[in-house]
Amino acid sequence: MAINAIDAAFQRLLEEGRTALIPFVTIGDPDLGTSVDIIKTLEQAGADMVELGVPYSDPLADGPVIQRASERALSNASVTLADVIDVAAQARAAGVQLPFILFTYFNPVLQFGLDRFFDLIVSKGISGLIIPDLPIEEDAELREMAERADIHLIPLVAPTSNDRVTRIAAKARGFVYCVSSLGVTGVRADFHKGIDEFLATVRSATSTPIAVGFGISNREQVERFSKQADGVIVGSAIVRKIEEVVPLLQSPDTKQAGLEQIRQFVSELSGRA
Amino acid sequence: MIEVPDLNGRFGKFGGRYVPETLMNALLELEEAYKRYSQDPEFIAEIRNLLHKYSGRPTSLYHAQHLSEQLGGAQIYLKREDLNHTGAHKINNTIGQGILAKRMGKTKIIAETGAGQHGVASATVAALLGLECKVFMGEEDMKRQELNVFRMQLLGAEVVPVTSGTRTLKDACNETLRYWVSHVDDTYYILGSATGPHPYPMIVRDFQRIIGDETREQIVKEAGRLPDYVVAAVGGGSNAIGMFYPFIGDDSVKLIGVEAAGRGVDTEEHAATMTKGRHGVFQGSLSYVLQDDHGQVLPAHSISAGLDYPGIGPEHAYLKDTDRANYVPITDAEALDALQLLSRTEGIIPALESAHAIAEVVKLAPKLSREEIVVVCLSGRGDKDVQAIMGYLNGGGVNNGH
Numbered sequence: 001m002a003i004n005a006i007d008a009a010f011q012r013l014l015e016e017g018r019t020a021l022i023p024f025v026t027i028g029d030p031d032l033g034t035s036v037d038i039i040k041t042l043e044q045a046g047a048d049m050v051e052l053g054v055p056y057s058d059p060l061a062d063g064p065v066i067q068r069a070s071e072r073a074l075s076n077a078s079v080t081l082a083d084v085i086d087v088a089a090q091a092r093a094a095g096v097q098l099p100f101i102l103f104t105y106f107n108p109v110l111q112f113g114l115d116r117f118f119d120l121i122v123s124k125g126i127s128g129l130i131i132p133d134l135p136i137e138e139d140a141e142l143r144e145m146a147e148r149a150d151i152h153l154i155p156l157v158a159p160t161s162n163d164r165v166t167r168i169a170a171k172a173r174g175f176v177y178c179v180s181s182l183g184v185t186g187v188r189a190d191f192h193k194g195i196d197e198f199l200a201t202v203r204s205a206t207s208t209p210i211a212v213g214f215g216i217s218n219r220e221q222v223e224r225f226s227k228q229a230d231g232v233i234v235g236s237a238i239v240r241k242i243e244e245v246v247p248l249l250q251s252p253d254t255k256q257a258g259l260e261q262i263r264q265f266v267s268e269l270s271g272r273a
Numbered sequence: 274m275i276e277v278p279d280l281n282g283r284f285g286k287f288g289g290r291y292v293p294e295t296l297m298n299a300l301l302e303l304e305e306a307y308k309r310y311s312q313d314p315e316f317i318a319e320i321r322n323l324l325h326k327y328s329g330r331p332t333s334l335y336h337a338q339h340l341s342e343q344l345g346g347a348q349i350y351l352k353r354e355d356l357n358h359t360g361a362h363k364i365n366n367t368i369g370q371g372i373l374a375k376r377m378g379k380t381k382i383i384a385e386t387g388a389g390q391h392g393v394a395s396a397t398v399a400a401l402l403g404l405e406c407k408v409f410m411g412e413e414d415m416k417r418q419e420l421n422v423f424r425m426q427l428l429g430a431e432v433v434p435v436t437s438g439t440r441t442l443k444d445a446c447n448e449t450l451r452y453w454v455s456h457v458d459d460t461y462y463i464l465g466s467a468t469g470p471h472p473y474p475m476i477v478r479d480f481q482r483i484i485g486d487e488t489r490e491q492i493v494k495e496a497g498r499l500p501d502y503v504v505a506a507v508g509g510g511s512n513a514i515g516m517f518y519p520f521i522g523d524d525s526v527k528l529i530g531v532e533a534a535g536r537g538v539d540t541e542e543h544a545a546t547m548t549k550g551r552h553g554v555f556q557g558s559l560s561y562v563l564q565d566d567h568g569q570v571l572p573a574h575s576i577s578a579g580l581d582y583p584g585i586g587p588e589h590a591y592l593k594d595t596d597r598a599n600y601v602p603i604t605d606a607e608a609l610d611a612l613q614l615l616s617r618t619e620g621i622i623p624a625l626e627s628a629h630a631i632a633e634v635v636k637l638a639p640k641l642s643r644e645e646i647v648v649v650c651l652s653g654r655g656d657k658d659v660q661a662i663m664g665y666l667n668g669g670g671v672n673n674g675h
Contacts, residue, residue, distance in 0.1 A: 057438070057569040058447055058555065061293040061454075067437055080567040106291055107554045111568035133291045133554070137281060160298040160457065168294070179295055183455030 005099035005127040006152050006174040009049055010209045010230060019226035021270045022211060024051040024103060024235035026069035027087050028079030030246045037259055038242065039091040043098050045263045046270030051130065051233065054084045054104035061132040063186030065236040068243065081108040082120070089124040101128035101154065101174075106138075114142060118149040128152040128174045136168055143171065157202055158182065159192040169206035175231055178202050180214045186236045188215035199228045219268050234269055241265045277591060282471020282558075284591035290470040291554045296450070299457040304472040306377045311479065316376060323368050324483065327401070328358040330365075332484075334491035334648070339618040347501070347641035349634055351621070351651045352488045354512065361624065361653030362484060362512045363394035367463055369480035371398035374461035381405040381460045385449040387414055387442030387508075388578035389421025390624075390653060391465030396430035398463075406430040409449045411441040414578060421657060439572045442582050446556055466509025467586035470557030474514075474586050481515025488648055489519050496646055502637065504529045505650035506630040507600065508544065508580035510589045512652035517598060527599070530589060531633040533575035534602030544573035546585045547593055547600035555583070560590040576605035576665070577625035579653075607632040609665060612655065624653035625662070 013020050023042050027035045042050055055073035059066060073079040081104060088100045102121060109117050109131065121129070129151050134142065136155065146153040152174030157165050159182060169176050178199060181192045192198065202210050211231030216222060222232045241262055242249070248258030277284040290300055310316040324330040332353045341349045354362040367384075374382055382404050386392030392408040399406030408425055412434045415422050422432050433452075438444035446469075453462045467477040485503075492500055503520055505513035507530040520526045535543035543549065546561045553562035555570055563571045563583035575581040592598035603611075608625060611632035616622045623631055630649050638647055655662070 058443070060447055060450055060556070061295070063451070064437070071438070074569065107562070107564070107570075108568035110554055111551075111564070111566070132293050133557075135290060135292065135294050135297050137297075138289050138291055156294040158293075158295040158298075161294060162298060164294075164297065181455075182295055182457065184451045 004150055004152055004174070006049060006101070009099050010175070013048060013230070019229065020048040020211065020231035021046060021222065022049050022051060022231050022233045023047050023238050023266060024053055024233060025242065026053040026055055026066060026073055026239055027084040028055055028073030028077045029069040029239070029242060030072055030249055031077050032079065032083055032087055034249050034255070035087050036090045036094060037255070038262060039096055039098070040094060041259045041263045042266055043096050045266035046272035047098060047266060049099040049101060051101045051103045051235070052084055052088055054081050054102065054108055055079050056105040056108065059105065061184055063184040063236060065187070065240045065243070066185050069239045072246070081112050085120055085124045085126065088126055092125045099127045100125060101130060102126050103130045103132070106131050106134045114145055118145050118151065121151060122149050126151065128154050130154045130156070130177060132156060136171065159194055159198045165201055166205045169202060169208065172206060172208045175209040175211045176202055176206060177233065178210055178212045178229065180212050180216065183214070185214055187217040187240065191215060196228065203228070219271060222269050238262070238266065277588065278471060278475050282475070284588045285595065287560050287587035287590040288471055288474060288558050290557060291559065292470045292557050293454065295454045299453065300470055300472065307373060307472055307476055310373060310376050316372065319372055320369050324365065328364050328368065329356060330483065331487045332356045334488055334495065336495070337619050340615065341638065343618055344635060344638040346638040346643065347645040347647045348643065349638055350492060350500070350646065350648045352484060352516065352648060354484060354650060354652045355621070355623065355627070355654035359394050359397050360656060361390045361394070362481060362515065363391045363465060364397065365483055365515070366465065366477050366480040366511060367391070367394040367398040370461070370463045370476065371402050371404065374404065374463070375402055377461060379459060379461035381407070381456070382463050383407045383409065383449055383452055383460055384463045384465060385409050385442065385445040386465065387445065387581060388657065389414070389418040389425065390579060390657065392430070392432070393421055393424050393428070395463050395465070396425040396428035399430060400428045407433055409433045409435050409445045409452065411435045411439065411445045413440040414442065414445070417578060417661070418657070442578070443570065443572070450556070465511065467511045467514045467588060468509040468556060468558065468584055474558065474588055477511050478514045478518055478588060481511050482518045484512060484515040484650060485517060485519035488516065492646065492648060499523055499526050500646040500648040501525070501641070502527045502529060502647040504531060504630050504633055504637070504647060506531045506580060506626045506652060507585060507589060508533070508582045508626065509584065510586040512650050514586060514588055516650040517592065521597060528592065528597065529633060530598055530600040531603050531629045532600055533577055533580035533629055534604045535574040535576070537604055538602050542574035543602070544575040544580050544582060545602040546583060548602045550583070552590070558587045560587040561585050561593070576608060577629065579624070579626040580629065601633055603629040603632040609662070611635050612662065621651070622655035622659070623651055624655050625658045627652045
């Protein structure tokens with residue numbers, strides 16, 4: 001079996017001595033075609049892999065920015081799980097090389113059917129999967145299917161995970177997603193006060209790469225965590241930037257200008273401005 | 274009879290803990306504390322004492338002879354949960370969880386509310402126990418239930434408007450969970466229904482089972498035997514599971530849960546989760562859910578804000594799929610008729626939620642003999658709904674509702 005694209009990316013980054021920049025975007029915000037363009041833009045701006053968010057009616061782990069993006073995607077385009085997977089395939093066909101990680105709440109996957117779901121994501125070039133409402137207590141069946149399909153099931157660990165960290169990290173594939181602060185996703189100035197110790201605990205619990213997310217919004221914060229982690233995830237800050245330029249993205253005349261603003265923002269984050 | 278839930282919080286295949294990792298530790302801590310204190314005689318005595326002296330339990334089991342006669346069939350008994358302090362069964366649970374919160378050393382409580390009943394019951398217990406209280410309520414519901422908003426404020430609680438999603442109960446629940454994630458250190462979440470992630474469906478059932486325990490004892494004392502039917506309204510399902518639970522092992526007792534059919538199960542405006550929903554994961558557990566083909570949760574509709582919810586507790590899903598309980602829909606119009614019938618025949622104005630259970634009895638009782646016994650959970654009183662009912666009755670019927 002070929003090496004999973006996420007593992008390959010981390011190997012290359014390790015050789016180059018770089019930390020992965022992993023943007024999250026809600027697919028279908030503001031529409032599916034534009035999402036393909038945004039993914040291309042993220043790659044040009046120096047992203048190393050990308051999380052493709054499936055819009056959901058009840059996004060429990062998400063703050064207001066990503067909630068609004070979900071609402072836009074659902075009300076503008078009734079975006080489905082299959083639509084998001086299809087956007088990944090379109091982006092790949094358009095030449096995007098980035099590894100794709102699907103970020104979805106569990107119910108859309110459950111309704112789609114687990115067998116059908118794994119067949120589809122394998123065929124459409126998805127490499128990893130994050131399901132924020134599927135803790136290790138509930139993931140046995142899905143984890144086994146993911147292993148068989150060579151899809152990396154990426155788990156979340158939180159500063160409150162305590163003795164769960166070892167158990168979670170032991171099963172992690174791809175990377176361990178370390179939640180930087182208690183609460184939902186969203187831009188914030190402060191991180192959990194025990195964050196450094198927490199990251200050190202996760203680091204010592206596994207040889208799998210670790211990435212930090214939740215609340216990271218600028219280059220300074222990206223640099224801060226680059227010292228401790230193999231990857232930095234930026235979600236709400238990019239989704240908020242997209243929200244700002246939605247009016248530009250929705251008109252053919254101004255679309256490029258909108259994409260350019262996203263490119264600039266992400267370039268600053270990646271340090272490749 | 275198999276004891277449910279199992280160690281993983283499963284009622285058969287239903288239940289579980291489908292929550293972000295950030296909440297897992299809080300749920301495990303809660304489960305641990307509950308296990309310990311629910312065996313502690315002092316803890317149990319403290320709750321019993323408050324239920325008795327503060328809330329007025331045991332509530333009576335009333336033989337509704339006029340209603341029985343008028344319907345011309347079975348003997349109908351009403352379990353009068355409307356006689357509780359704050360006017361509904363919700364206080365059984367908030368007293369229990371409030372004391373649990375104190376034992377766990379928490380100084381703040383949070384709660385979600387739809388119609389405001391659970392919010393009022395939480396604010397009441399917070400005042401009683403000296404806890405700080407925030408109640409999350411959808412902006413739409415705040416408009417519909419102004420009086421309850423004021424009651425909560427009068428009791429010293431802060432009512433936090435929820436502006437996300439549907440701006441009703443569903444999103445109030447989401448917002449409460451989100452707030453809890455960032456404040457788990459000092460904050461206890463009093464969940465109001467038998468829903469959500471384990472251990473909540475179990476805890477809420479255990480604190481509400483007093484309804485069924487008392488009913489069982491009272492009916493045996495009064496009629497000399499167990500009832501033939503036990504009927505209760507279900508939204509999330511806390512009064513129903515409390516009523517049903519002590520009867521689950523009695524095969525001769527038929528259990529009927531009554532859900533809100535809104536404008537009809539063939540319309541898109543209902544809350545008939547069992548009739549029209551499918552298995553799915555919603556707000557922390559696997560159960561029946563009103564959802565579209567792609568797993569997006571649908572907004573619910575009912576004249577009763579307490580039943581206006583697209584999910585249902587996992588133990589009810591288990592009772593349905595094991596054929597132990599039967600779930601039937603009642604429309605807004607049927608509930609409104611039943612509310613008026615009970616008001617006129619017995620002088621009891623039921624809450625709109627409870628009126629759904631009464632409406633099912635109106636259909637059921639005439640088909641039964643005079644020797645048969647139907648017990649209904651009258652989960653709350655109708656005072657909170659009087660203004661809305663006035664609007665429906667004077668303003669051209671139920672289509673002018675929300």
